[in-house]
Amino acid sequence: MKRKITNEELKHLLLRGDEAEIKEVIFDIHPVVILDLIHEDEEAAPQLLAHLSDEVIAGIVEEADDDEKYELLKQFSDVKQSHILEEMSLDEVTDLLGELEDEEQKAILAKLNREDREDVKELLTYGEDTAGGLMTTEFISIRAKNTVRQTLEYLQKSTDAETTYYLYVTDRSQVLKGVVSLRDIVSSPFDTNMLEITNPNVISVRYDEDQEQVAKTFEKYGFVMMPVVDEENHMLGVITVDDIMDVMQEEMTEDIHRLGQVGKEERIDSKLGESLKSRLPWLVTNLFTAVLAAMVISYFEGTISQVVSLATIMPIVTGMGGNAGTQSLTIVVRGLSLGELSKENALRILRKEIGVGMLSGLVIGILIASGAMLFEGNPVFGLVTGIAMFLNMMLANIAGYFIPVVLEKCHVDPALASGVFVTTVTDVLGFLFFLGLATMALPYLL
Amino acid sequence: MKRKITNEELKHLLLRGDEAEIKEVIFDIHPVVILDLIHEDEEAAPQLLAHLSDEVIAGIVEEADDDEKYELLKQFSDVKQSHILEEMSLDEVTDLLGELEDEEQKAILAKLNREDREDVKELLTYGEDTAGGLMTTEFISIRAKNTVRQTLEYLQKSTDAETTYYLYVTDRSQVLKGVVSLRDIVSSPFDTNMLEITNPNVISVRYDEDQEQVAKTFEKYGFVMMPVVDEENHMLGVITVDDIMDVMQEEMTEDIHRLGQVGKEERIDSKLGESLKSRLPWLVTNLFTAVLAAMVISYFEGTISQVVSLATIMPIVTGMGGNAGTQSLTIVVRGLSLGELSKENALRILRKEIGVGMLSGLVIGILIASGAMLFEGNPVFGLVTGIAMFLNMMLANIAGYFIPVVLEKCHVDPALASGVFVTTVTDVLGFLFFLGLATMALPYLL
Numbered sequence: 001m002k003r004k005i006t007n008e009e010l011k012h013l014l015l016r017g018d019e020a021e022i023k024e025v026i027f028d029i030h031p032v033v034i035l036d037l038i039h040e041d042e043e044a045a046p047q048l049l050a051h052l053s054d055e056v057i058a059g060i061v062e063e064a065d066d067d068e069k070y071e072l073l074k075q076f077s078d079v080k081q082s083h084i085l086e087e088m089s090l091d092e093v094t095d096l097l098g099e100l101e102d103e104e105q106k107a108i109l110a111k112l113n114r115e116d117r118e119d120v121k122e123l124l125t126y127g128e129d130t131a132g133g134l135m136t137t138e139f140i141s142i143r144a145k146n147t148v149r150q151t152l153e154y155l156q157k158s159t160d161a162e163t164t165y166y167l168y169v170t171d172r173s174q175v176l177k178g179v180v181s182l183r184d185i186v187s188s189p190f191d192t193n194m195l196e197i198t199n200p201n202v203i204s205v206r207y208d209e210d211q212e213q214v215a216k217t218f219e220k221y222g223f224v225m226m227p228v229v230d231e232e233n234h235m236l237g238v239i240t241v242d243d244i245m246d247v248m249q250e251e252m253t254e255d256i257h258r259l260g261q262v263g264k265e266e267r268i269d270s271k272l273g274e275s276l277k278s279r280l281p282w283l284v285t286n287l288f289t290a291v292l293a294a295m296v297i298s299y300f301e302g303t304i305s306q307v308v309s310l311a312t313i314m315p316i317v318t319g320m321g322g323n324a325g326t327q328s329l330t331i332v333v334r335g336l337s338l339g340e341l342s343k344e345n346a347l348r349i350l351r352k353e354i355g356v357g358m359l360s361g362l363v364i365g366i367l368i369a370s371g372a373m374l375f376e377g378n379p380v381f382g383l384v385t386g387i388a389m390f391l392n393m394m395l396a397n398i399a400g401y402f403i404p405v406v407l408e409k410c411h412v413d414p415a416l417a418s419g420v421f422v423t424t425v426t427d428v429l430g431f432l433f434f435l436g437l438a439t440m441a442l443p444y445l446l
Numbered sequence: 447m448k449r450k451i452t453n454e455e456l457k458h459l460l461l462r463g464d465e466a467e468i469k470e471v472i473f474d475i476h477p478v479v480i481l482d483l484i485h486e487d488e489e490a491a492p493q494l495l496a497h498l499s500d501e502v503i504a505g506i507v508e509e510a511d512d513d514e515k516y517e518l519l520k521q522f523s524d525v526k527q528s529h530i531l532e533e534m535s536l537d538e539v540t541d542l543l544g545e546l547e548d549e550e551q552k553a554i555l556a557k558l559n560r561e562d563r564e565d566v567k568e569l570l571t572y573g574e575d576t577a578g579g580l581m582t583t584e585f586i587s588i589r590a591k592n593t594v595r596q597t598l599e600y601l602q603k604s605t606d607a608e609t610t611y612y613l614y615v616t617d618r619s620q621v622l623k624g625v626v627s628l629r630d631i632v633s634s635p636f637d638t639n640m641l642e643i644t645n646p647n648v649i650s651v652r653y654d655e656d657q658e659q660v661a662k663t664f665e666k667y668g669f670v671m672m673p674v675v676d677e678e679n680h681m682l683g684v685i686t687v688d689d690i691m692d693v694m695q696e697e698m699t700e701d702i703h704r705l706g707q708v709g710k711e712e713r714i715d716s717k718l719g720e721s722l723k724s725r726l727p728w729l730v731t732n733l734f735t736a737v738l739a740a741m742v743i744s745y746f747e748g749t750i751s752q753v754v755s756l757a758t759i760m761p762i763v764t765g766m767g768g769n770a771g772t773q774s775l776t777i778v779v780r781g782l783s784l785g786e787l788s789k790e791n792a793l794r795i796l797r798k799e800i801g802v803g804m805l806s807g808l809v810i811g812i813l814i815a816s817g818a819m820l821f822e823g824n825p826v827f828g829l830v831t832g833i834a835m836f837l838n839m840m841l842a843n844i845a846g847y848f849i850p851v852v853l854e855k856c857h858v859d860p861a862l863a864s865g866v867f868v869t870t871v872t873d874v875l876g877f878l879f880f881l882g883l884a885t886m887a888l889p890y891l892l
Contacts, residue, residue: 002624002641002644002645002646003646004646004647005646005647028645028646028647029647030647030649030667032666032667033647063668152598152632152636155632155633156632156633156634156635158633164629165611165628165629165670178448182611182628182629182632183610183611183628185632186598186601186602186628186631186632187601187602187604188602189602190598190602195448198448199448199474200448200449200450200451200474201450201451201474201475201476201479203476218691219688219691219692219695220478221476221478222509222686222688222691223688224611224670224687224688240668241670241687241691242665242668242669242670244691245664245665245668245687245690245691245694246665248691248694248695248698249665249694249784252694252698252701253780253784255698255702256701256702256705256776256779256780257776257777257780259702259705259706259776260705260772260773260775260776260777261769261772261773261776262773262776262777266777267777267781267786268777268778268780268781268782268784268786268787268791268795269781269786269791269794269795270777270798271798272798272801272802272805275777275798275799275802276802276805276806279770279773279802279806280806280809282769282773283766283769283770283773283806283809283810284810284813286765286766286769287762287766287810287813287814289765290761290762290765290766291762291817293761293762293765294758294759294761294762297757297758297761298755298758298821301754301755301757301758304750304754304757305751305754308747308750308751308757309744309747310757311743311747311750311754311756311757311760312740312743312744312747313740314757314761315736315739315740315743315760315761315764315873315877316733316736316737316739316740318761319732319735319736319739319869319873320729320732320733320736323707323728323729323732324725324729326706326707327706327707327708327725327728327729329706330702330703330705330706330707330708331703331706331708331712331713331714331716331721332714333702334699334702334703334714335713335714335715336714338695338699338714340713340714340715341714345714345715348715349714349715352716352717352718352721353721355718356718356721356722356725359718359722360722360725360726360729363726363729364729364730364733367730367733368733371737375744423765427761427765431761
């Protein structure tokens with residue numbers, strides 16, 4: 001049996017450059033392992049890559065981050081780049097091109113062979129966030145008229161079989177007719193007719209389906225690979241689950257960023273200008289909200305001037321309302337995105353949110369009312385605070401439920417804007433309740 | 447070729463109960479499709495399931511949500527339940543048990559055959575959120591001394607081969623020695639020695655590794671299946687990528703909930719009591735923060751009583767600081783969880799955050815200063831507001847960077863508590879800067 005090789009040994013072997021020995025072990029090494037070696041010692045990268053075959057380098061480039069792929073490729077001569085590109089999966093070449101400026105794109109396209117170039121140009125026409133943008137056009141399609149033995153012999157001859165778990169059965173005009181799993185092929189007797197193990201109920205995705213929806217389909221069925229078809233069920237390509245995991249991470253970052261009110265493209269290592277562009281629009285939007293709330297306060301300046309402690313307590317009422325509203329919208333936004341809110345349970349959930357708002361409003365309201373009463377030495381002051389707190393928390397939860405639901409109905413991502421609306425409600429109403437009640441009760445507060 | 451069957455046809459067939467015809471088509475139907483039919487028409491569930499084999503029902507139960515599995519199973523007689531359980535994957539049986547009360551658990555365990563019961567009891571000993579808790583003990587392990595043809599013949603005979611993409615090579619004492627992909631088996635000539643296509647550099651996870659870490663490894667390498675080993679590299683089980691996608695969703699919900707300050711277990715359809723338990727502790731924590739901020743205001747009541755418009759403007763200063771701090775912490779928390787913050791880029795990112803805070807503080811500060819100046823008709827009032835805004839936004843971003851980083855260093859999930867700390871900073875300091883500056887500039891504000 002072949003020997004296991006440690007990362008340290010691998011590094012030394014690559015640096016030593018014994019091509020015979022490298023060739024012997026390299027196909028058992030995951031390209032990510034070599035990529036890790038390069039990341040650990042960037043300066044040694046050219047030597048580490050020097051004695052590797054085009055195919056291995058192609059694997060490493062494919063595993064690199066999108067913005068790193070071109071950096072890796074650029075190190076090589078134009079001819080070598082051509083050879084590496086030829087070994088790469090076409091969806092990876094397309095992703096690479098998506099990161100580049102026009103000039104660089106043209107240069108890379110020129111290095112592809114004609115067939116690949118046509119395929120890549122077609123892949124580039126699909127929306128980046130659609131099934132078409134995720135798929136690769138390299139898949140194994142078969143006619144199902146053979147036996148298992150004949151199919152195995154065919155597979156043994158097709159040298160550039162992509163990582164594959166399923167074979168797709170198509171007719172003469174490439175219409176998708178069925179699917180066969182490798183598992184069924186290896187566990188069926190050699191003389192089994194392929195038709196017997198072909199599943200005609202193949203589940204596919206349309207090329208223009210949104211990637212988030214595609215990811216949901218993968219999750220729902222637990223697939224590792226899915227075929228992509230056009231309007232007439234012609235097979236266009238396949239999507240593999242590793243790309244879907246990337247989509248899930250991307251969509252997750254998008255949701256978290258939207259809830260935190262930053263642009264979906266911003267990363268921790270974004271440049272200053274990018275970060276500003278991602279955040280300032282949200283800050284300006286929030287400024288409007290804040291000014292709106294300030295206008296409410298300003299209306300009650302007369303009351304505040306008579307009972308200054310109102311100014312001390314009022315941010316507690318709005319702040320706590322904001323927290324409750326954010327909690328409620330977090331649960332509702334996540335529930336919407338997991339598809340857990342339905343017509344059947346909508347009313348029950350609304351009632352629950354109102355209940356939670358009233359009960360937590362009661363608890364927090366009593367706490368804060370007692371505090372305010374002690375602080376000001378006036379039971380009416382406590383009562384005003386408690387009632388305002390209770391009302392604001394109840395309405396915070398109602399807003400936290402309705403705002404995302406209405407946005408979703410209007411086909412706006414609820415994660416995107418719910419936060420601003422909810423805090424607008426809790427700030428404006430919080431100040432209104434508290435200062436309004438205080439004004440009504442003013443004779444008892446002086 | 448077999449005919450494709452629509453969901454409507456399938457439903458009619460199942461209700462009609464023609465067992466011969468059902469048997470002919472059922473293995474080409476994904477269990478999720480039948481589960482969908484049951485969800486669409488809950489009342490028809492018993493009839494829909496009545497004529498299905500134990501194996502098919504096992505597949506449907508496996509695909510059901512954790513809290514639905516037992517409901518489905520309960521419909522059947524004890525004997526039938528035994529048969530269904532026998533057909534289920536052991537990790538799914540374990541998940542099912544994890545959802546049940548002690549009594550129900552015992553009843554289910556009693557229905558398992560002895561071997562399965564021992565395996566399940568062992569699986570139950572692993573932490574639910576660890577690799578051991580995710581794995582199934584049903585996998586195909588081989589000795590690598592045969593040819594491809596012999597292996598294929600072996601696989602053709604092993605009838606209950608689980609969904610599998612890899613075969614694992616172990617020695618006599620079950621120590622993991624290598625891995626062979628089905629793809630290599632089907633694309634290698636029949637007389638190839640298995641040793642030639644066995645990869646000794648097999649990447650595995652330890653049984654006690656946290657599921658979030660396991661998911662990261664799957665993503666990094668793009669695996670669809672990974673072996674789980676113990677301290678001495680004995681093979682214990684395998685994890686498949688469909689379970690990993692569930693883990694990713696679960697971890698994502700957890701992060702979003704923590705950022706929104708609700709318990710990680712709460713769901714949109716949680717009961718009132720559960721929701722209260724999930725949210726009240728956070729609200730009470732935030733109440734302390736709010737009271738702390740109120741104490742700062744209270745200290746300056748003298749100033750406010752002389753210039754009441756300070757009360758109108760002050761929530762803008764703290765609110766905008768809170769927004770900026772939340773933006774900054776969102777980016778940093780997400781960056782930490784994606785592993786994108788390193789020793790090398792930490793200082794650069796801190797400088798960027800300060801820069802973003804200063805520049806957006808400048809923009810928002812000028813906007814708000816102009817507004818305040820016009821509102822109050824006093825340039826000093828505008829200046830005080832602008833400077834306080836600038837300072838608070840700069841410090842908001844510094845807090846948004848440091849608080850999650852420090853929490854991570856202390857092995858506390860930064861998503862969990864960063865929000866409270868950041869708003870404490872922006873509220874307390876915001877009021878302090880604004881009212882403090884106003885007090886210093888008081889003669890010019892009257």
